[in-house]
Amino acid sequence: MALKNQISKEDFLAVFRDEPINTLLGTNGDNGNGLNFTTIDFPNKTEEEWRHTSINKILQHRFGLGKTVSLDKKTVDLFTIPGLDAYRLVFINGYYNPDLSDEIEKAGKLLVKSSAKVKKEHPEIFNKYYKSTDLGSENFFTTLNTAYATNGSFIYLPDNAVLDKPVHIINFSDGQDSKTISQYRNVFYAGKNSKAQIVNSFHSLTVNYTLTNVATEIIVDENAFLNFNIFQGEGDDAFQMNHTKVFQHRNSNFSSHTITLCGAIVRNDIHIKHLDEGCETNLNGLYLPDREQHFDNHIFVHHAKPHGTSNQIYKGIIDNKASAVFLGKVLVDRDAQKTLAAQSNRNVLLTKYAKVNSKPQLEIYADDVACSHGSTTGQIDKEALFYLQSRGIDRRNAETLLLSAFLSDVIENIQVEPLKILVKLLINKRLKGEKVEGQCSMIEACHGCDPID
Amino acid sequence: MGKTLLKIENLNATIEGKSILKGINLEIKEGEVHAIMGPNGSGKSTLASVLAGREIFEVTDGHVEFMGKDLLSMAPEERSREGVFLAFQYPIEIPGVSITNFMKAAVSQHREHKGLEPLSPSEFLKLMKEKKELVEIEAKLANRAVNEGFSGGEKKKNEVFQMAMLEPKLAILDETDSGLDIDALRIVANGVNKLKNSENATLVITHYQRLLDYIVPDVVHVLYDGKIVKTGGKELALELEEKGYDWIKKEVQV
Numbered sequence: 001m002a003l004k005n006q007i008s009k010e011d012f013l014a015v016f017r018d019e020p021i022n023t024l025l026g027t028n029g030d031n032g033n034g035l036n037f038t039t040i041d042f043p044n045k046t047e048e049e050w051r052h053t054s055i056n057k058i059l060q061h062r063f064g065l066g067k068t069v070s071l072d073k074k075t076v077d078l079f080t081i082p083g084l085d086a087y088r089l090v091f092i093n094g095y096y097n098p099d100l101s102d103e104i105e106k107a108g109k110l111l112v113k114s115s116a117k118v119k120k121e122h123p124e125i126f127n128k129y130y131k132s133t134d135l136g137s138e139n140f141f142t143t144l145n146t147a148y149a150t151n152g153s154f155i156y157l158p159d160n161a162v163l164d165k166p167v168h169i170i171n172f173s174d175g176q177d178s179k180t181i182s183q184y185r186n187v188f189y190a191g192k193n194s195k196a197q198i199v200n201s202f203h204s205l206t207v208n209y210t211l212t213n214v215a216t217e218i219i220v221d222e223n224a225f226l227n228f229n230i231f232q233g234e235g236d237d238a239f240q241m242n243h244t245k246v247f248q249h250r251n252s253n254f255s256s257h258t259i260t261l262c263g264a265i266v267r268n269d270i271h272i273k274h275l276d277e278g279c280e281t282n283l284n285g286l287y288l289p290d291r292e293q294h295f296d297n298h299i300f301v302h303h304a305k306p307h308g309t310s311n312q313i314y315k316g317i318i319d320n321k322a323s324a325v326f327l328g329k330v331l332v333d334r335d336a337q338k339t340l341a342a343q344s345n346r347n348v349l350l351t352k353y354a355k356v357n358s359k360p361q362l363e364i365y366a367d368d369v370a371c372s373h374g375s376t377t378g379q380i381d382k383e384a385l386f387y388l389q390s391r392g393i394d395r396r397n398a399e400t401l402l403l404s405a406f407l408s409d410v411i412e413n414i415q416v417e418p419l420k421i422l423v424k425l426l427i428n429k430r431l432k433g434e435k436v437e438g439q440c441s442m443i444e445a446c447h448g449c450d451p452i453d
Numbered sequence: 454m455g456k457t458l459l460k461i462e463n464l465n466a467t468i469e470g471k472s473i474l475k476g477i478n479l480e481i482k483e484g485e486v487h488a489i490m491g492p493n494g495s496g497k498s499t500l501a502s503v504l505a506g507r508e509i510f511e512v513t514d515g516h517v518e519f520m521g522k523d524l525l526s527m528a529p530e531e532r533s534r535e536g537v538f539l540a541f542q543y544p545i546e547i548p549g550v551s552i553t554n555f556m557k558a559a560v561s562q563h564r565e566h567k568g569l570e571p572l573s574p575s576e577f578l579k580l581m582k583e584k585k586e587l588v589e590i591e592a593k594l595a596n597r598a599v600n601e602g603f604s605g606g607e608k609k610k611n612e613v614f615q616m617a618m619l620e621p622k623l624a625i626l627d628e629t630d631s632g633l634d635i636d637a638l639r640i641v642a643n644g645v646n647k648l649k650n651s652e653n654a655t656l657v658i659t660h661y662q663r664l665l666d667y668i669v670p671d672v673v674h675v676l677y678d679g680k681i682v683k684t685g686g687k688e689l690a691l692e693l694e695e696k697g698y699d700w701i702k703k704e705v706q707v
Contacts, residue, residue, distance in 0.1 A: 052498070189483060382508075389546040390505050391559040392533035401558060404547025405598075 006059045013037060015064050015181075016148045024115055024185050035137055035147050036285040042140050047137070049146040050323040053267055053296045058239045061209045066093035066180030067382070069205065071172070073148040076100050079170055079203050084418035086199065087112050088155050093158065093174055094182035096151050102450050111156040112167055115185055118154040124377050125156055129189045133217040136247035138269075142243050145215040148305050149185035151451065152214075157194035157224070166197035166416055173238055175208030186216040190224035190252075197227040197416055200265075204235035204380045204441040214242040220252040220277075228416050230268065231423075232438030236291070236447045239283040243269040250276035257414050259423055260295045262449075271300040285314035286410045286423075288430055291320035296325035303366075308447065310341045313408050317431075318354035318402055326358045326375070334365040343373035348380060348406060372431035395453070400431040455483030458623050458654050459504075459524075464515035466503050471501045475679035477515070481623065484651040488665055489658045490690060491676035492667070492698040498542055498660045500676070501627040505539035506532050520622065527674050533559075533678045534566035536622030536653075540629050545600040552611065556581065558635050564620060583616040588644035601688040606637030613644040629663035642667030662694035675701055 021136040028163050042059065043050040045120065053106040076090055089112065096114040104112040111118060119126040136145040153169045172258050173182050202212060212234065220226045230322060234240060240263050246254050267387060272281050301310045316324045326345040343360040360373035378404055388398035414420035422439065431438055433451025440446060459481040466474040473496045481487050485569055491497050492569055494532065503510050506529035510604065517524040524532060547555070560580070561571050583590055590610050600608050609629055626645065630638055645668055649655060665673075665687065673690045675683040677698075682705050683689065693701070 192565055344600070381545075384545050384547050385528060386507055387547065388555070388558075389529040390533055390539055390541075391555070391619065392530050392562045393555075393558050394530045394562060395528070397562070398530075402547070403548055405547065408549040447706065 001278075006056060007062055009037065011044060011062060012059070018374045019261055021148060021150060023150050024119060024152070025147060032160065035143050040137060040140050040143050042074075046375075047326075048191075049298065051295075051416060052323075053265070053294065055264060055265065058211060061179045061211075062198075062209050063181035063209075064178045066174065067177060067184060068092055068097070068178070069172075069174050070097035071097065071342040073099065073100060074441075075205075078171065078442075079172075079201065080169065081199065081418045081422050083421065084166065084168065084416065087163075089114065089167065089169045090172075091151065091170070091182075091184065092172045092205075093180050093218065094151060096185065096226070098299070099223070100398060108158045108161065110158055110161050111154060113154050115152040115154040115187060116150065118156070126154070126187075129156070129187050129219060130185075132219060133245040133247045135217050135243065135318075138243065139266040141213050141241040142215050145183050145185055145213050145243070147291045149183040149215065151411075152185035152187070152291060153200075154186070154198065154257055155198065157190045158191060159191040159221075161191060161194045161245060163196040163377065166199055169200040170199065171200065171202045171212065171214075172205050173202070173210040173212050173234060174205040178204045179209040181211045181213065184212070184214045186214070188228070189216045190220045190226045191222060192222045193227040194221070195317065197229070199229040199231060199416060199419060201231040202234050202240060204238050206442065207237055207447075208236050210234070210238045210262045212238065212240045212242075214240070216242075216244040218244065218246040218254070220246065220248045220254050222250045223252060224256065225253045226255075228254070228256045229414070229416060230256070230258045230420055231419070232258075232263055232266055233261045235441045236262065236264060236293070237383065238263050238343060240266045243266065244271070246270070246272045246281075246282065248272065248274050248276075248279040251274070251278040253280045255282040255415065258283075258285040258297065260285075261426060263293060263297075263321045265294045267296045267298070267300045269300075271302070271304040271418070272310070274305050277305045279305070280308070281310040282413075283310070283312045284410050284413045285317040286407055287314075287324055288319070289316070289324055290319045291322060291447075292320070292380075293322045294324070295322075295329070299328040301330045301341065303330065303332045303339045303409075306337045306339070308336060309340045313410055313413070317349045317350065317406055317407070318356055319350045321351070323355040323357075325356070326360070328359075328373070329361040329363065329372070330371060332364040332366050332369055332371065337366050337368045339369040339371065341369070341371040345375045346406070347377040348403065350380070396432070400428065404428060405433055455485070455651065457482050458520060459656075459698055460518040462516045463514045464517060466499060466510045466528065466629075467513055468499070468510050472513075473510070473679055474503065477679070479655060479674065479681065480653045483654060484669045485672065486649070486655045486657065486668060486675040487689060488670035488673045489656065489676050489681075490660065490662075490673060490693055492702075493660065495676045496659075496679045497567065498627055499675055501539055501542075502539060504532075504625060505529060513557050530562070534563050535645060538615060538616050538621030538624045540609070540617055540624065540626045542627040542629075542631065544612055546601045546603075548601050550599050551579065552595045552597065554666065555595045556615065559615070560618060563672055580618065584614060587647055588614045589640050590614045593629050605632040607690070608635060609637065609641050610644070613641050617644065617648055620648070621654065622653050623651070625658065627658050629657075630659055630661060638664065639667060662690045665690045677701055677705055
């Protein structure tokens with residue numbers, strides 16, 4: 001039931017089928033890999049998982065494979081996180097830029113590289129972990145990624161490896177020449193007792209229609225610690241589908257921070273599976289949609305083994321006619337005794353048009369667990385506002401203070417200190433409606449945030 | 454005699470259509486301490502809220518002049534910067550905002566209003582320290598979120614601390630004594646007394662005479678059913694304590 005001006009699935013896929021592409025999957029196309037687009041359709045609102053997120057706006061555009069764009073170091077520096085000393089991997093429109101990146105390859109096979117390079121240089125490692133988390137054909141976009149992604153980031157930490165600095169993966173989209181689709185397939189493996197921090201940031205170089213489709217597979221082995229940060233600051237006409245799948249082994253620790261500041265439609269899926277006992281997972285998110293933006297966070301935590309812990313805390317401020325979705329599901333298997341799971345989603349709506357759909361869910365089959373969930377949606381507390389005003393603080397400043405305070409625990413949870421400082425700064429600017437050069441997107445791609453009032 | 458700070462004429466206010474204040478007249482001069490007493494529901498807290506600019510009350514008639522300016526036309530923040538301070542009966546908890554950040558924002562907007570340079574961080578911390586000592590507030594309290602998890606006494610002390618930071622011309626204490634034990638009451642009253650001078654004024658709103666042993670008023674008003682029905686010296690408070698509010702009710706009905 002295609003809507004007017006909406007392109008068909010065949011048209012959407014044509015760009016990938018017209019020319020032979022050297023994909024990470026190895027074969028060109030979806031044949032013979034269990035990926036069959038005849039049975040996988042665009043997500044639509046009759047599916048529970050997509051009930052509150054329509055992709056119709058995305059399907060108004062015919063996206064093509066973009067070109068790699070030359071980029072100078074000065075521009076890239078605008079998007080580095082001030083004070084963050086990191087190994088950088090830089091991609092533009094899905095293409096890897098080796099000149100602007102710091103690859104690592106160390107004895108014992110510690111690797112920080114592009115996925116395509118690892119596939120070529122270390123096929124044994126690549127094949128062991130790529131597609132090892134059963135991330136494949138959850139939906140149309142993950143299938144598309146599996147079938148046609150050509151590159152991405154690959155991080156391999158051997159046992160006991162501790163990365164001395166975080167890895168910062170910078171993904172730029174640029175639709176200057178044509179409406180562009182970029183696909184990234186990331187694979188992170190953290191070996192036993194290893195430890196690393198990863199930041200993946202997304203930015204636009206120009207204000208054009210782009211679609212960024214990311215699939216990230218993460219395997220956290222025994223007793224390893226992995227901290228993963230997603231920073232989304234693409235422009236107002238940029239769509240993003242971002243799917244993360246995490247497999248955790250015994251006593252491992254995975255934490256994530258998903259910070260969504262800009263984008264037209266942004267959909268984030270984080271799916272966690274505890275494969276063994278004693279895993280800990282902490283998932284944090286904050287989102288500030290403005291104008292008619294739509295940000296959707298879907299979380300699925302599968303406690304399959306005993307003594308697991310998971311915490312989710314997601315907070316959002318929704319302005320103008322923007323909308324947000326939070327759907328967090330915790331599944332506790334019968335074997336997963338002594339599970340501790342907590343979920344919290346809190347939202348502030350700034351206007352009467354702003355919308356949020358929040359649905360924390362627990363599905364528990366074990367009988368000895370402690371699980372909690374909660375969701376609140378409200379406006380700025382008028383009594384608190386009056387209290388601040390009665391001390392001489394004007395309304396806008398008072399609102400900024402209260403909203404920053406509302407987000408403060410999620411911000412304070414961010415483990416990469418320079419990222420925390422940057423997020424604080426950007427949110428303050430966001431609430432005051434000030435433009436920022438770089439950090440989110442190039443100023444040309446930035447409409448500027450509307451001040452709250 | 455000092456200059457007139459506050460002049461209330463025929464003030465009428467309603468909440469959700471219900472009439473609460475029914476023609477208040479009151480004049481407060483520099484250097485004076487006024488007390489407003491009255492039974493529960495007489496309109497004491499409404500008067501405090503209307504003067505501070507709480508939006509849920511609607512002023513239906515009357516006029517309030519503060520230092521020659523029309524107070525009712527000002528936003529709550531302007532009233533504060535002009536020198537009106539309300540110590541809340543129930544101070545609001547604000548999780549995530551530290552007292553230091555709160556006061557930094559308030560002091561900077563007060564200074565900007567007066568055309569003064571912003572304080573440097575060290576000057577600001579010095580001011581905080583000085584005022585904390587003045588009102589005997591524990592130093593560590595300032596690093597906590599505003600009123601979050603504070604005891605009743607701590608909340609009231611925090612109100613007086615904010616008052617010390619902002620140095621208002623007119624301080625309105627709305628039942629600041631309620632819920633305080635005698636030690637906390639003494640500390641709070643002491644703080645208020647230290648801040649008193651010949652150029653500012655204090656309006657103490659209370660149900661009990663107890664507070665007035667510590668903050669001695671020049672004038673005592675009795676508010677009943679939205680009107681000031683009796684005005685006298687500090688001995689009026691003692692008389693009320695002795696005879697109870699029924700005495701006033703009877704007198705008004707006669």
